[in-house]
Amino acid sequence: MKVRVDPDRCQGHTLCAMRAPEVFELSEIDGHASVADEDVPADQEDQVNEAVMSCPERAIAIVST
Numbered sequence: 592m593k594v595r596v597d598p599d600r601c602q603g604h605t606l607c608a609m610r611a612p613e614v615f616e617l618s619e620i621d622g623h624a625s626v627a628d629e630d631v632p633a634d635q636e637d638q639v640n641e642a643v644m645s646c647p648e649r650a651i652a653i654v655s656t
């Protein structure tokens with residue numbers, strides 16, 4: 592599974608980082624999320640799916656499985 596955050600959609604709601612703190616990083620400048628590594632470890636996939644569903648801006652996309 593690969594995941595990306597759309598920087599144009601992200602508004603810094605931080606829910607993604609609460610659901611999957613090992614995958615999503617929040618900018619100290621604007622609080623917007625990014626991923627250091629698009630490849631999601633198998634043991635983080637459930638958390639990332641929860642993060643996708645939790646984002647009110649629909650800013651997180653799973654780009655392949």
Ligand code: F3S
Nearest residue numbers: 601602605606607646
């Ligand atoms: Fe941004 Fe959505 Fe996370 S708005 S900080 S990607 S919950």
